[in-house]
Amino acid sequence: MAKDLRGFIALLEDSAPEEIVRVQNPISTKYEISALLTHLEKRKHLPALVFEIVDGGDTPVVLNIHASRRLLGLALDTAPENLAERFLERQMNPLPPVEAAEAPIHEVVLIGDEVDLTKIPLLTHYDVNAAPYLTASIVVALDPDTGLQNTSYIRMMLAGKRELRVFMAIGRHLWTLHNKLERRDEPLPLAVVIGVHPAFALGSQAFTPTDEDEYAVIGGMMNEPLRVVDAKTIPLKVPADAELIIEGKLLPHLRREEGPFGEFTGYAVEKDERPVFEATAITHREGYLFQDIHAGYTEHRLMGAIPREASLLRAVRQTVPTVKAVCMPISGNCRFHAYISIAKRTPAQGMNAICAAIASDMLLKHIIIVDEDIDVFDEEAVLWAVANRFQADRDLLVVPNAQGSELDPSAGPMGVNAKMGLDATKPLSGFPSVLRVPGEVLNRIRVEDFIPGL
């Protein structure tokens, strides 16, 4: 069976039931799901969630499919601490898509005037949000000059039965494609794909050059070729096993107000005049599941972390071959902070690792390099290394006026910000040893023998 969202939910229910909860109580898309998620985020208890009765309707809403490294590990068939390595390995082995003989995605087809986006249970997360938004929306576009498919998550604001408004970060591939077609006065056909296997979701986020087909990258990430069929109203191939697809086009030369929208930083992006998408068809599976990714919460952050950690590992490895592990922690929105461990072999490799990291990812701001005895997934251990192995006059690098994220609330105009690297590795020799109780005694003395019941 092809990898899809329902199959992943079934796998959780069968083999990891503690990772999934079905909610039968009726709940509203407007703030109520967000309120429940806010409580769960505080408790740091984040199973995947299926809300069965939403706004009184029978379209289930699925959230938190990617909300922990455990869940993402199940998606990529690997251990949580090995996600970046596994992602990199699969990214390097793309599998071209295959034509599907039958297409669940076309079980229900609505064309033209039958299209009504307001019937889809879109969520409103925050009080500042201008309208309900699609957030788990993977936008597929075809470059007419290369014939290659591009995929990216793009938030889309509901603005009418057939209208969505779109935020595309400047310079990314989708922005570049829209820009190219606009110069030719042509619309850009798009398929908005919602409800997919988490390996598909992660693959769509891979950092790829424009000469690579992202359907093939997704196939590699799923470890099976993506099944595709012809869309109904646009010249695109679409995933046959998605839950819901909105077909349409991004119009040239038209801008309308989009935003504000609460983002991954925990702050809102202000409203502005942004491009407009017109829907030409909706197709979905019988009894489709609608997926949402809650902006600014753990799921949204972690989804950004894995592809970034993979490309960071690759970039640092070119300079410091003995890099061990990387973590982009939740505390840095999984984008602004990176902890990197290296097995240091020459005196100043920590600083080289910092430079490689800064150059590799525009969003990164603060980088901490530690020795291999420090677990990069243990934030307390990383900060302990900073406390004990780092001197700011000697081990600190600050790069002013670099390009950062336009979503960084403390950055200057157009996202210009500063980068900081902390080399918290110890010198190759002449540094004290970490305290240890003798190993033989540690193994022999067992808590339960001395304090039963603890």
Ligand SMILES: Cc1cc2nc3c(=O)[nH]c(=O)nc-3n(C[C@H](O)[C@H](O)[C@H](O)COP(=O)(O)O)c2cc1C
């Ligand atoms: C949940 C989620 C939402 C995102 N929303 C947007 C968005 O609204 N606009 C945007 O430009 N990028 C957004 N991104 C980031 C892009 O999807 C990502 O940078 C992608 O790799 C860009 O691909 P491209 O350069 O091939 O277009 C989002 C990412 C995630 C995980």
Ligand SMILES: [Mn+2]
């Ligand atoms: Mn791309």
